[in-house]
Amino acid sequence: MELIAEFFRDLRATTGLNFTIFYDPFDAARFWRAFLLTCELAALSVLLSVAIGIVGAFAQGSRIRPLAWLVNGYVAFFRNTPPLVQMYFFFFALGAITPTVPDDIGMEVPLVSNFAWALVALSLFAGAFNVEIFRSGIEAVPRSTIEATEALGYSRLGAYRHVVLPLAFRVCLPALNNNLVNLVKTTTLAYAIGVPEMLYVANQIWSDALNVTEMMNVLLLLYIALVSLLVWLMHCWERAMRMPGYGA
Numbered sequence: 001m002e003l004i005a006e007f008f009r010d011l012r013a014t015t016g017l018n019f020t021i022f023y024d025p026f027d028a029a030r031f032w033r034a035f036l037l038t039c040e041l042a043a044l045s046v047l048l049s050v051a052i053g054i055v056g057a058f059a060q061g062s063r064i065r066p067l068a069w070l071v072n073g074y075v076a077f078f079r080n081t082p083p084l085v086q087m088y089f090f091f092f093a094l095g096a097i098t099p100t101v102p103d104d105i106g107m108e109v110p111l112v113s114n115f116a117w118a119l120v121a122l123s124l125f126a127g128a129f130n131v132e133i134f135r136s137g138i139e140a141v142p143r144s145t146i147e148a149t150e151a152l153g154y155s156r157l158g159a160y161r162h163v164v165l166p167l168a169f170r171v172c173l174p175a176l177n178n179n180l181v182n183l184v185k186t187t188t189l190a191y192a193i194g195v196p197e198m199l200y201v202a203n204q205i206w207s208d209a210l211n212v213t214e215m216m217n218v219l220l221l222l223y224i225a226l227v228s229l230l231v232w233l234m235h236c237w238e239r240a241m242r243m244p245g246y247g248a
Contacts, residue, residue: 071131079128
């Protein structure tokens with residue numbers, strides 16, 4: 001690590017390029033902590049949005065009409081409003097009426113943190129799109145296949161879990177991949193409510209060290225790496241689930 005730090009000190013001295021996160025312990029600690037927080041926020045929001053999509057698509061086809069109307073209203077609301085406005089609504093409107101609890105030194109702090117509100121907002125936003133993505137996949141499953149599961153004695157939930165959903169996944173994985181990539185990039189909006197993720201901390205660093213260009217390039221490369229990792233994992237999953245007649 002000392003060799004890396006020495007290299008970037010020399011780089012600054014010879015070229016003026018100031019990558020403080022590689023040689024300054026304080027900047028390095030806070031930036032890489034923010035990187036891990038970004039990864040955590042992205043991973044949790046991806047998982048929650050997929051779960052919301054699966055449950056919502058099942059509820060859309062429910063024979064209980066008020067439940068289907070509720071899901072359709074949720075989808076319409078979150079698809080037709082900007083994600084930043086949604087995040088502000090959760091943090092400032094709902095956050096203002098949530099209870100507070102005392103911390104270790106007796107100060108009153110919100111029961112729900114800004115990280116939690118960002119996770120809720122991002123998951124619900126992407127989940128609304130996932131509902132429609134899974135619905136399209138379910139509708140692509142032939143009616144004869146569903147009738148065969150009913151003839152075998154499956155309940156609606158059993159058929160959905162064991163037959164319909166696995167086939168629907170194969171159809172909708174490319175669209176799901178695109179939505180989850182957009183979700184990972186949208187995590188930068190957490191900056192707006194003070195979540196100390198990469199963009200938030202990078203802004204602090206370039207304000208202190210006046211190295212905007214360097215930090216923006218670091219951010220660009222790290223987000224490319226995160227998105228590329230997600231795309232690679234989704235493509236591996238897509239290849240593993242490939243079945244003739246369903247999806248690509």
